Amino acid sequence: xxxxxxxxxxxxxxxxxxxxxxxxxxxxxxxxxxxxxxxxxxxxxxxxxxxxxxxxxxxxxxxxxxxxxxxxxxxxxxxxxxxxxxxxxxxxxxxxxxxxxxxxxxxxxxxxxxxxxxxxxxxxxxxxxxxxxxxxxxxxxxxxxxxxxxxxxxxxxxxxxxxxxxxxxxxxxxxxxxxxxxxxxxxxxxxxxxxxxxxxxxxxxxxxxxxxxxxxxxxxxxxxxxxxxxxxxxxxxxxxxxxxxxxxxxxxxxxxxxxxxxxxxxxxxxxxxxxxxxxxxxxxxxxxxxxxxxxxxxxxxxxxxxxxxxxxxxxxxxxxxxxxxxxxxxxxxxxxxxxxxxxxxxxxxxxxxxxxxxxxxxxxxxxxxxxxxxxxxxxxxxxxxxxxxxxxxxxxxxxxxxxxxxxxxxxxxxxxxxxxxxxxxxxxxxxxxxxxxxxxxxxxxxxxxxxxxxxxxxxxxxxxxxxxxxxxxxxxxxxxxxxxxxxxxxxxxxxx
Amino acid sequence: xxxxxxxxxxxxxxxxxxxxxxxxxxxxxxxxxxxxxxxxxxxxxxxxxxxxxxxxxxxxxxxxxxxxxxxxxxxxxxxxxxxxxxxxxxxxxxxxxxxxxxxxxxxxxxxxxxxxxxxxxxxxxxxxxxxxxxxxxxxxxxxxxxxxxxxxxxxxxxxxxxxxxxxxxxxxxxxxxxxxxxxxxxxxxxxxxxxxxxxxxxxxxxxx
Numbered sequence: 070x071x072x073x074x075x076x077x078x079x080x081x082x083x084x085x086x087x088x089x090x091x092x093x094x095x096x097x098x099x100x101x102x103x104x105x106x107x108x109x110x111x112x113x114x115x116x117x118x119x120x121x122x123x124x125x126x127x128x129x130x131x132x133x134x135x136x137x138x139x140x141x142x143x144x145x146x147x148x149x150x151x152x153x154x155x156x157x158x159x160x161x162x163x164x165x166x167x168x169x170x171x172x173x174x175x176x177x178x179x180x181x182x183x184x185x186x187x188x189x190x191x192x193x194x195x196x197x198x199x200x201x202x203x204x205x206x207x208x209x210x211x212x213x214x215x216x217x218x219x220x221x222x223x224x225x226x227x228x229x230x231x232x233x234x235x236x237x238x239x240x241x242x243x244x245x246x247x248x249x250x251x252x253x254x255x256x257x258x259x260x261x262x263x264x265x266x267x268x269x270x271x272x273x274x275x276x277x278x279x280x281x282x283x284x285x286x287x288x289x290x291x292x293x294x295x296x297x298x299x300x301x302x303x304x305x306x307x308x309x310x311x312x313x314x315x316x317x318x319x320x321x322x323x324x325x326x327x328x329x330x331x332x333x334x335x336x337x338x339x340x341x342x343x344x345x346x347x348x349x350x351x352x353x354x355x356x357x358x359x360x361x362x363x364x365x366x367x368x369x370x371x372x373x374x375x376x377x378x379x380x381x382x383x384x385x386x387x388x389x390x391x392x393x394x395x396x397x398x399x400x401x402x403x404x405x406x407x408x409x410x411x412x413x414x415x416x417x418x419x420x421x422x423x424x425x426x427x428x429x430x431x432x433x434x435x436x437x438x439x440x441x442x443x444x445x446x447x448x449x450x451x452x453x454x455x456x457x458x459x460x461x462x463x464x465x466x467x468x469x470x471x472x473x474x475x476x477x478x479x480x481x482x483x484x485x486x487x488x489x490x491x492x493x494x495x496x497x498x499x500x501x502x503x504x505x506x507x508x509x510x511x512x513x514x515x516x517x518x519x520x521x522x523x524x525x526x527x528x529x530x531x532x533x534x535x536x537x538x539x540x541x542x543x544x545x546x547x548x549x550x551x552x553x554x555x556x557x558x559x560x561x562x563x564x565x
Numbered sequence: 566x567x568x569x570x571x572x573x574x575x576x577x578x579x580x581x582x583x584x585x586x587x588x589x590x591x592x593x594x595x596x597x598x599x600x601x602x603x604x605x606x607x608x609x610x611x612x613x614x615x616x617x618x619x620x621x622x623x624x625x626x627x628x629x630x631x632x633x634x635x636x637x638x639x640x641x642x643x644x645x646x647x648x649x650x651x652x653x654x655x656x657x658x659x660x661x662x663x664x665x666x667x668x669x670x671x672x673x674x675x676x677x678x679x680x681x682x683x684x685x686x687x688x689x690x691x692x693x694x695x696x697x698x699x700x701x702x703x704x705x706x707x708x709x710x711x712x713x714x715x716x717x718x719x720x721x722x723x724x725x726x727x728x729x730x731x732x733x734x735x736x737x738x739x740x741x742x743x744x745x746x747x748x749x750x751x752x753x754x755x756x757x758x759x760x761x762x763x764x765x766x767x768x769x770x771x772x773x
Contacts, residue, residue, distance in 0.1 A: 074635070112639045175676040193758060202758035204641070209756060314756050323755060324644060331641035338630040339609045345635035438644075438752055539609050 074345055076370050078104040080526070081363055083138065083350065084378030086114040087512060088503035090333035091519035092376050092526075094201065095533045097340035104370060105337060106363075108138065110347035112334060114378050115143065115484060115505040116182045118327025118439075122174040124399075124480065125150055137351040137364075142390050142485065143380035143505055145181065147456055149481045165403065165444075165477050176441040178325035179399050181484065182506035183431050183448045185210060185416065186320045187306060188313035192512040193320065196332075199533040204332035206323040208437055209315025214407060214417040215287040216467065217279065221407050221417070224287040226318070227311050241280050248274060248284070252304055259298060267291050267300025286420040290510070292427060319510075321414055321431075324438040329512070336536060353383065358496035374526055375500045379487045382502055386494050391485035395508055396453035396460045398481050402445045404474035405432060412436050419464055426452045428464055429510060445474070452508055457481040488514075501526065572620065574738040575645050577627045579667045580652035581660040582634045585690040588721035589652065590626050593731045598722050617735050624735050643675040648684045648738035655689045655718065658698045664707065684737035685714045688730055693720040 079101040082093045090112075093105045111117055119127060128148040158166040186193050186207070196202040213224040225231040231242050251257045262270050267289060271281045285291050289303040310318030322328050338344055351364040353375070362371040379387065405413060414437060417430035428451040433439045440446045449461050458481050469476050487504040494500045501522050507514055520532050578586045587608045591597050594611040608628040615622050627646075632638045649671045653660040668685065677683040689704050701718060708714040715737065717730035 112641075175673075197758050206752075206755040206757060208754070314758075320756065320758075323752065324641070328641045328644075331639040334639065335630060335632070335642070338632045341631075343634070344632045344637040346637040348635075436752055436754075539611050 074104065074106075074348075074365065074368055074370060075343060076368065078102045078343075078370065078372040080104070080374040080376065081106065081370065081372040082376045083107065083363070084114050084381045084503070085109070085112045085330050085334060085346075086378045086503060086505060087116045087330050087333075087515050088519045088522070089114075089376060089378055090330040090337070091516065091533075092503070092523050093337040093342055094199075094333040094340075095519070095523045096527065097337040097342040098199075098533055098536065099527065099530050100340075101527070103337060103342040104345070104372065105334060105342050106345045106348050106350065106365065108348055108350045108381070112346070113181075113327045113330045115145070115380060116180075116327065116330055118178040118180045118325035120174045121171060121177040121179065121401075121478075124177075124179050128480075128482075137349065138353070138383060139350075139381050140384040140387060142384070142387055143487055145482050145484055146394070147458075147481060147483045149458065151479050152477075153475070153479065154477050170401065170477060173441040176435075177401075177446065178327065178439040179446065179480075180326045180439075180448065181397070181482075182326060182395075183450065184322075184326045184329075184512055185431070185510050186322075187511050187513065188310040188315070188318050188320055190306075190310065190511055190513045191516050195516055195533060198535060199336070200536040200538065201332050201336050201533075204335050205328050207314070207320040208323060208414055210317045210319035210321060210416045211315065211413045212415050213287060213317050213319075214415060215283065216417070216419050216422075216464075217282050219467075221468075222283075224283050224418070226288065226307070227316065230316075237279070241277055244274070244276055245280055245284075248276070249308060252301060253308055257301075259301060262297035265297050266293065267295045267297045268293050270297045270300065282420065286427065287418040290418060290427070292421055317416070319416060321433070321437060339536070350381075353500075355497055358498060360497040360499045373499060375497075376522065376526070377500070377502060379490075379492055379502045379504055382494075386500070386502065388493070388495070389490040391487055391490065393486050393489065394453040394483040395486055395506065396449075396451045396457040396481075396483055398447075398449040398457055398461050398465070398479065400447040400449075400465075400469075400476050400480075401440065401478040402447055402469065402474040402476055403443070405434070405445055406430075406447070406468045406474055422463060425454055425460055425463060428461065430464065430468075444477075450508070453483055457483055572622045572739065572742065574622055574624050574647045574735060574742070575627065576624055576648045576650060576734055576738060577629075577643065577646045577671075578650045578652060579629065579633065579671060581654075581657075581663050581667075582631075584652045584654040584657070584660045585721045586652050587628055589688065589690060589719065589727060589730075590628060592721045592724055592727045594626070596724065598724070613731075615732065615735050617732070617739050620739070622735055622739060624731070624738075626731075638670075638674075640674050643671065646671075646675050646677075647742055648686065648734050649675070650686050650688060650734055651714075652688045652690055653699070653704075654691045655697050655699050655704075656691055656694045661699045661704070661707075668711065681712060682741070684734075684741045685711065686730065686734045686737060687714050687716045689716065689718045690721055692718045692725065693723050 080096050080103050082089050082105045085107045093103055097103045128150050152167050154165050156167040158164050213226055214221050215224050225234040231245055288307050289300045291300045307318050349366045354362040360375045362369055412434040415432040419428040421427045431448040433446045435442045451460055454460050488507040492502040523532055590611050594613045610625055610627040612625050651664055651667055672680045687708055705716055708716045715733050717726050719726045719730055
């Protein structure tokens with residue numbers, strides 16, 4: 070077993086968040102010597118998934134700063150964990166207890182930053198075109214819900230949904246189909262709506278209040294103030310991703326979103342990237358306005374370029390501190406929010422209500438590989454107003470309680486949003502900082518950011534060209550002591 | 566036997582760096598060997614069709630891709646493994662000592678439903694080299710202690726016992742799958758992303 074890391078690289082990447090991992094894969098893929106290193110002993114950083122036991126431990130270490138590199142501006146905050154069940158139940162009892170739930174700890178994969186993918190979004194296209202798709206499996210979101218007139222309603226997303234929905238009148242069905250058709254054909258003229266809201270557009274289309282609700286809050290995921298053109302764009306994006314892999318436009322990665330970073334890291338490793346988690350990162354070696362290397366334990370490791378997660382940066386690199394936060398809740402429940410014969414993977418788009426922002430609610434059953442049988446994991450994600458507990462109070466009150474699904478365990482926290490900040494480092498020039506999780510439903514923006522950073526660091530290099538299939542890797546030469554293993558993959562990666 | 570449908574077995578190979586994991590895979594699937602030591606580059610997973618008891622089986626053998634070198638294999642690597650192959654170098658005692666921690670690590674990370682019955686196979690590789698540090702007896706004793714893990718002494722260089730070892734791996738993995746049909750169907754209808762625009766069976770392919 071090796072203990073000493075090699076000491077010369079083209080690029081060092083600190084932190085294994087999504088953007089860092091995409092850049093790592095892209096750099097290895099074109100033959101750069103990559104060291105991908107993390108002080109954590111797990112992949113994913115602020116994008117990681119944890120089992121039940123591990124997420125509880127996380128709550129107790131949140132305020133401690135890693136020795137050496139890092140800052141506390143982007144730490145997960147307001148961590149509150151609460152059990153809603155007894156610590157033990159009699160042996161013959163079928164009720165869940167703290168003990169029985171913790172026994173299943175490893176069946177849970179609880180995401181800090183759960184994400185969905187649009188079936189035809191940039192992220193899915195990148196996974197396919199780069200061949201990274203082979204490292205992960207997906208499930209399709211099977212229904213989209215919204216909260217309308219004090220109850221849960223299924224959002225009609227496709228033609229068959231529209232017709233099957235008995236809450237939508239025949240006239241409304243016709244209106245909705247007409248709108249979808251018009252948006253899809255692109256023949257609609259939006260000239261008069263450049264300074265108007267999407268709600269105004271839908272109102273002018275004479276849609277009924279219920280239809281406006283479905284389209285505005287669920288399909289387009291807008292607020293009352295969203296400009297018309299943005300709303301149109303969002304609606305088209307939703308419609309474009311229908312019918313590729315399932316009934317809704319969305320995919321969820323099996324075992325949680327934390328798997329995604331590991332898929333990119335795997336590709337990086339396959340192309341020679343060196344991986345080292347749990348490393349004692351001590352500091353950066355700087356020479357004026359030039360980054361030269363890192364100190365890790367007693368070793369000095371040199372590289373021409375440094376990419377790091379913003380949370381790993383020395384405090385003086387951070388020009389702006391986070392101004393807003395992502396409010397989060399994770400619940401373990403004993404029933405679906407809307408029971409049905411088969412297990413659903415549910416996306417609930419909860420509209421803004423009483424000064425609280427709209428909220429994305431994701432309900433995952435055991436078929437997603439994120440919780441044990443007969444249980445559900447519910448994620449709530451919103452732009453923070455007061456704090457996670459208060460921001461979600463009305464939603465949790467409406468969805469859970471007696472006669473409904475029960476909450477067995479709850480966890481609240483806030484993730485500072487680093488996406489609206491200027492993360493450029495004035496000096497040194499050869500250092501790039503990556504933002505953490507954003508509020509988007511999907512990874513498309515993260516892909517755009519990673520690609521822009523990669524292109525900035527390695528101009529004129531192809532971004533994640535298709536990796537060869539294992540069968541295409543041909544090993545030349547027969548058994549002899551002077552054998553050279555020539556891998557097609559290797560020659561491919563040196564062709565920049 | 567539950568069904569005759571095509572069987573895919575995921576096999577992962579674990580062990581310290583440079584015990585010959587990638588070489589064993591290459592020897593088995595491509596019948597090639599390189600003596601030049603190189604930390605794993607380009608090795609991802611290899612597939613091979615095998616026939617076990619008249620059943621056609623696709624074995625997908627996953628390499629660590631070098632991520633084991635600094636103990637940085639993520640949990641994603643272990644997902645859904647049907648068999649775990651442990652490898653050590655018969656000339657390097659430390660690689661034998663590490664076997665316990667590799668086995669434990671697998672059981673923790675993969676958390677199989679029945680850890681005591683999960684199929685492991687142990688390979689003592691590099692038997693073509695001298696001097697030998699770990700005797701057959703010692704390795705066999707270790708296997709007995711671990712619920713009778715099958716043991717093979719191999720040389721990836723000379724192709725010695727490699728075919729036999731992997732056939733045993735396929736057999737054990739298949740037996741495991743057959744005995745736990747539930748496990749096999751634990752996550753039905755998973756989607757593999759491919760570049761198809763598969764039309765939806767409900768005719769939802771067009772939004773309008």
